[in-house]
Amino acid sequence: MKWDLTYLFINDEAFESAYQEALKIIEQLSTYKGKLKEEKTFKEYFLLQKQFEKTGLRAYQYAHLKSDLNKKDMKSATMLQKAQIAFSKLTEAISFEEPELIGIGKETVLGFINRNKELEEFRFNVEKLFRRQEHILDDESEALLATFTQTLSAGRELYSSLSVADIEHGDVMLDSGEIVTVTNSNYRAFIKKSESAEERKEIFESVFSYYERHKNTYAAIYKNVLDTDYARMRARKYASSLDSYLFENNIPTEVYTSLTNVARTTTGSVKRYLQLRKEYLKLEEYHTYDRFLDLAKSDKEYEYEEGKNLFFASIKNFPDTFKDKAKEVLKEGFVDVYEGEGKRTGAYSSSMPDLHPFILLNYSKTLEDVFTLAHEAGHSIHSMFAQEAQPSILQNYTIFVAEVASTFNEHNLLDYFIKESKASKNEKIALLQRAIDDIMSTFYRQTLFAIYEFETHKLIENNVPITPDTLSKIMIDLYKEFYDLDIEKEEVKKYVWAYIPHLFYTPFYVYQYATSFAASLKIYENVKNNVEGAFENYLNLLRSGGSKFPIDQLKETGVDLTKEDAFLAVSNRLSELVNQLELVIHEK
Structure with missing residues (x-):
């Protein structure tokens, strides 16, 4: 019940190869500065960005998922840093884009899109760009801000x-005499089972x-x-x-x-x-x-498979297209189920355009964990419906509807x-x-x-x-x-x-x-x-x-x-x- 990251790359060497390819694309993108006013180069530039998506985003997904499995693994941390550096370089390399498009003008830019069907998926983002025109700086200022990308995320x-x-993490001796290690992920479960006010206080304080x-x-x-x-x-x-x-x-x-x-x-x-x-x-x-x-005591535990089946049972009256995607997102290899040393706490669904979503859990068999499973599956189902209906540029939904x-x-x-x-x-x-x-x-x-x-x-x-x-x-x-x-x-x-x-x-x-x-x-x-x-x-x-x-x-x-x-x-x-x-x- 672990992630199978070979779906993304067969090994770290394949990641490195994709990373190097992404760097080359970034370098190519930077050469289009001052050339977007020509329809031919405008088209080349945006299609090259789509090419970056296929390699750069896959590389980032691999590195960040691997890092979240074990934050103490320095090799994975280094890979993630490299991926982040690549995106910083990308931001810097294309910092000219928005000021240049603003300079060309909305009518001309949309004209390029109107005459090139391959660019249609960029229309909405271009319209959003011109909407925030007043908040875009000149070319030189945008380039300067781009150099601070990593510093600003420090x-x-x-x-x-x-x-x-x-x-x-601290150890706590429970009233039973058992000594347990209390973590951010499990302290709620220990408090839930506790019948002693003093014990609950000690568990809580061991975390906070x-x-x-x-x-x-x-x-x-x-x-x-x-x-x-x-x-x-x-x-x-x-x-x-x-x-x-x-x-x-x-x-x-x-x-x-x-x-x-x-x-x-x-x-x-x-x-x-x-x-x-x-x-x-x-x-x-x-x-x-x-x-x-x-308020009502229960020691009932829900094994992961049971929790998954309860979720499937809850959607049995929904359309087949919804049920099929629910099963797909919870397939073996795309859900990392249990807590592990160094593993990121909490839960999430992570998706990138045209890539199968991955779900991270820290499942501890509680009723709440069953709801968390259904919650994260919802995110992944959303992503898969969007992938099915939208081109890659328009698949990522906003946080607001997420x-x-x-x-x-x-x-x-x-x-x-x-x-x-x-x-x-x-x-x-x-x-x-x-x-x-x-x-x-x-x-x-x-x-x-x-x-x-x-x-x-x-x-x-x-x-x-x-x-x-x-x-x-x-x-x-x-x-x-x-x-x-x-x-x-x-x-x-x-x-x-x-x-x-x-x-x-x-x-x-x-x-x-x-x-x-x-x-x-x-x-x-x-x-x-x-x-x-x-x-x-x-x-x-x-x-x-x-x-x-x-x-x-x-x-x-x-x-x-x-x-x-x-x-x-x-x-x-x-x-x-x-x-x-x-x-x-x-x-x-």
Whole structure:
């Protein structure tokens, strides 16, 4: 149950050969500077970019997957660095492209595309380029910025080294006398099984004390990330860091503000749920890590094959084309299932144009792992539908719609569990908890982090010094606002900002978990209620890849995220579920 990377390259020597070929293509691309105004050379240049895709992206995929299998493997790390260097060179080599196209003019450039069918797939990206014309610098300035590509990503690389490659895991003696090594991947499972408040605290602190010990380093790294975003914002003349991330995909700021406003003004059910948990679990104090405790105890484990079959069973009534792709993405060799030494934590689906997607898991046999499997399969299914329908340049969908397919699968799997349950009291409680926790973590928690990074970016924009205390204070205030919890009492929890990789790797990403959740819930409800054309509209969304702006893609499925309605529907759903849970808990 490991990745078979020979699908990409038979061995490291084949990778090296492709890497060298990619470097040659990059060198060739650089020779087209000043020549794009001629239709013949314009065509050659863009077709050469497609050739780079076939070698360069395959090489990068191989190196990054191999590195994620073992962050301690220096050979793989070197290969990844080489691939990253190649992309830095590519950025520098083609830095002339955008200013030159702007100079040629939209009418002429689109004329070249109109007369050459092979270039049609570049049309949408060219139209996007001219849309952001005001944010593109002159040729010399773009070339200068390109030379800083690796420097500007230093914060993200340092975070990876500190949080994965060099991370230190602690041992904890459980109440049973067993000594266990607690990691970022397994600590939730240990807390879930614990019946002792003191033991849960020790397990939690064994993980988060690492971030406290390195708080100054993490603050310095995060400052680098914030500084980088600020520098990019200033250089490209955006109004704010947030605007610089929203502009590329034409996301209206109303989406961000509607989401955060709804989340901040509908925390009543969130707090009611936490109080209900505290009372039902008979806890003297409720801590953030108590959220991992099951309201209905179950030691049931789900072997990987069982989890996979449960997912397949949940989609049995979907069209064959969907089911076939679900089986394809979970084929042997394309899923790396279990935790391993040095392996990257968490889970993801990684895809490149015209290449079979790969899924990384750290499967530990919990119910949550079954949902994670379905979630990542959703990403891969999305990629395969896009590959089937779109040319390579338009296959990569935006982050904004990326979480729709994954959370759609989760909504469906949850319904499957509820329907298949024999509905004992404990089963009802467990499933309601799963549904509520899904909204709590995907909608409210991610929106909290979205507000957090909006506030931290404002610190930089307003010249406020960045320290561990200033970063922690924002988090303390938000936890009080959203959950009515004082995380200062937990000592190490206030450093949760250092624990969240998205804040470092992909700023202004996490809000899209919440928007995607809201969109997928609406789409799923339409499918579930047999609204005419609902599933076909959904498949068309998956097939559209990156060929349209995401807001337009979602509107075609009947979802408008510029309005608060879709977000209010999520908060109303949470209120209904908490009401149901209260009723079930008080059943005799």
